[in-house]
Amino acid sequence: MHALAFFFAASCSLLATLPFTEPSKTQSSFTIDLIHHDSSLSPFYNSSMTRSQLIRNAAMRSISRANRLSFSHTLNKLKESPPEAIIIPNNGDYLMRIYIGTPSVERLAIADTGSDLTWVQCSSCDITKCFAQNTSFYDPKHSSTFAFFPCDSETCTQLPYSQYICGDSGECIYGYNYGDESYSYGGFGSDSISFDATAATPPNFPKFVFGCGYVNKITADKSRKPTGIVGLGAGPLSLVSQLGDEIGHKFSYCLLPFASNSSSKLKFGEAAIVQGNGVVSTPLIIKPDLPFYYLNLEGITVGAKTVKTGQTDGNIIIDSRSTLTYLEKNLYNEFVSLVKEIVAVEEENNYGPYPFDFCFTYKEGMSAPPDVVFHFTGGDVVLKPMHTLLLIEDNLTCSTVVPSSFGGISIFGNLAQIDFHVGYDIQGGKVSFAPTNCSLN
Numbered sequence: 397m398h399a400l401a402f403f404f405a406a407s408c409s410l411l412a413t414l415p416f417t418e419p420s421k422t423q424s425s426f427t428i429d430l431i432h433h434d435s436s437l438s439p440f441y442n443s444s445m446t447r448s449q450l451i452r453n454a455a456m457r458s459i460s461r462a463n464r465l466s467f468s469h470t471l472n473k474l475k476e477s478p479p480e481a482i483i484i485p486n487n488g489d490y491l492m493r494i495y496i497g498t499p500s501v502e503r504l505a506i507a508d509t510g511s512d513l514t515w516v517q518c519s520s521c522d523i524t525k526c527f528a529q530n531t532s533f534y535d536p537k538h539s540s541t542f543a544f545f546p547c548d549s550e551t552c553t554q555l556p557y558s559q560y561i562c563g564d565s566g567e568c569i570y571g572y573n574y575g576d577e578s579y580s581y582g583g584f585g586s587d588s589i590s591f592d593a594t595a596a597t598p599p600n601f602p603k604f605v606f607g608c609g610y611v612n613k614i615t616a617d618k619s620r621k622p623t624g625i626v627g628l629g630a631g632p633l634s635l636v637s638q639l640g641d642e643i644g645h646k647f648s649y650c651l652l653p654f655a656s657n658s659s660s661k662l663k664f665g666e667a668a669i670v671q672g673n674g675v676v677s678t679p680l681i682i683k684p685d686l687p688f689y690y691l692n693l694e695g696i697t698v699g700a701k702t703v704k705t706g707q708t709d710g711n712i713i714i715d716s717r718s719t720l721t722y723l724e725k726n727l728y729n730e731f732v733s734l735v736k737e738i739v740a741v742e743e744e745n746n747y748g749p750y751p752f753d754f755c756f757t758y759k760e761g762m763s764a765p766p767d768v769v770f771h772f773t774g775g776d777v778v779l780k781p782m783h784t785l786l787l788i789e790d791n792l793t794c795s796t797v798v799p800s801s802f803g804g805i806s807i808f809g810n811l812a813q814i815d816f817h818v819g820y821d822i823q824g825g826k827v828s829f830a831p832t833n834c835s836l837n
């Protein structure tokens with residue numbers, strides 16, 4: 397769920413003034429499970445689907461429903477409809493458990509590195525305006541620590557004006573539209589949040605700011621029933637920003653192969669420092685008013701040949717939620733011609749199911765598929781064939797790198813990140829990669 401580009405009119409001052417978690421001298425370091433939506437650990441697991449069906453479904457979910465949204469039907473006090481969004485695919489592949497309130501309530505929510513606000517469906521929600529979920533809606537009245545922000549509170553007024561309105565009782569109402577027509581609006585409040593961490597005393601953060609959504613839609617897939625979104629992106633409202641100093645402004649993940657029966661890991665604090673053999677780092681680029689984490693891709697090497705981008709200012713979004721990797725069209729075309737030279741594809745199958753583009757039938761005698769090196773500024777990430785190719789049906793192999801249809805935006809997706817420990821050091825301004833067997837991590 398990638399929040400629209402217009403959201404962050406707020407400056408860094410928001411970070412300084414929100415009533416975020418109380419500062420603590422001891423830094424928290426903890427690890428939680430990231431559950432692939434389709435894995436056997438997920439409540440949404442469908443055992444009758446084959447691995448290739450699952451992967452294909454995930455890739456199909458990448459199809460973005462680009463649309464210019466007007467929120468006027470619900471937030472009719474807004475003075476203008478939002479400007480064009482940056483539309484990137486929304487898959488919701490990974491879920492994480494959060495525990496909110498006192499006593500705490502467990503929520504299984506989409507972990508999203510492409511947006512900032514965390515929200516859950518709340519009890520004031522009328523089922524016609526929300527989506528069905530398998531547990532009762534979160535009821536703030538049952539939590540002794542929940543508080544709504546009034547409209548004239550500093551926290552509320554620091555939401556950009558196009559993202560909030562004042563309710564009839566003077567309450568702060570947020571409105572978020574996402575690039576795929578998903579949306580949430582509701583009360584803006586704070587409560588404690590904790591995680592089912594492996595630490596002896598699971599860290600608990602008392603005043604986490606989040607949305608109590610009562611008009612919500614997640615378009616990703618009708619069969620998927622998460623209960624909200626956890627925003628791990630850039631921007632002052634994200635979980636990562638709110639935990640801030642507590643976690644040293646660091647988080648990381650280690651994603652397992654698709655069909656694995658263990659859970660992937662999401663780490664915060666010291667645990668998120670990427671160490672070990674073969675660590676490479678590249679500058680993390682955060683652009684004003686956008687929730688995305690950008691890297692700069694200088695070129696791609698396939699076999700002995702390299703295509704260069706000639707760019708330096710952050711041209712690819714690194715995203716844990718997009719299944720596939722998307723390249724700006726010219727770069728994609730050059731990349732695919734190099735792959736074709738090496739694999740010596742005789743007959744290209746032009747009927748790869750959308751959104752796949754380059755597919756072929758692998759035949760005996762064909763050269764082994766090559767490793768592919770993504771040259772990020774200062775750090776080369778070597779991708780194995782398992783990262784870039786997928787057997788999607790009988791003998792039909794497709795490239796998981798596809799052309800971008802998102803206004804020239806490139807995205808480094810999650811299949812390409814499997815079995816890397818990927819660490820984000822927000823203050824240090826870098827993203828690090830280390831090849832890792834994530835099932836041992």
Ligand SMILES: *[C@@H]1O[C@H](CO)[C@@H](O)[C@H](O)[C@H]1NC(C)=O
Binds near residue numbers: 439440530621
């Ligand atoms: C939803 O709850 C029902 C009954 O508790 C259970 O049988 C079903 O498996 C659950 N489905 C999911 C997707 O969690």
Ligand SMILES: *[C@@H]1O[C@H](CO)[C@@H](O)[C@H](O)[C@H]1NC(C)=O
Binds near residue numbers: 442443444445449619
């Ligand atoms: C599980 O997958 C099978 C095969 O694709 C499909 O027919 C069935 O509807 C799916 N079940 C659910 C609950 O989605």
Ligand SMILES: *[C@@H]1O[C@H](CO)[C@@H](O)[C@H](O)[C@H]1NC(C)=O
Binds near residue numbers: 436655656657
């Ligand atoms: C994962 O678990 C499922 C169901 O328990 C099983 O059918 C499958 O073989 C397991 N996969 C692996 C890779 O162990």
Ligand SMILES: *[C@@H]1O[C@H](CO)[C@@H](O)[C@H](O)[C@H]1NC(C)=O
Binds near residue numbers: 757760790791
């Ligand atoms: C797929 O590959 C196998 C083994 O290489 C071969 O026997 C079979 O005919 C192929 N099927 C198709 C549809 O090409």
Ligand SMILES: *[C@@H]1O[C@H](CO)[C@@H](O)[C@H](O)[C@H]1NC(C)=O
Binds near residue numbers: 835836
């Ligand atoms: C990773 O570790 C697991 C558990 O020891 C092992 O089964 C698996 O083969 C390893 N994967 C790779 C790619 O080495």
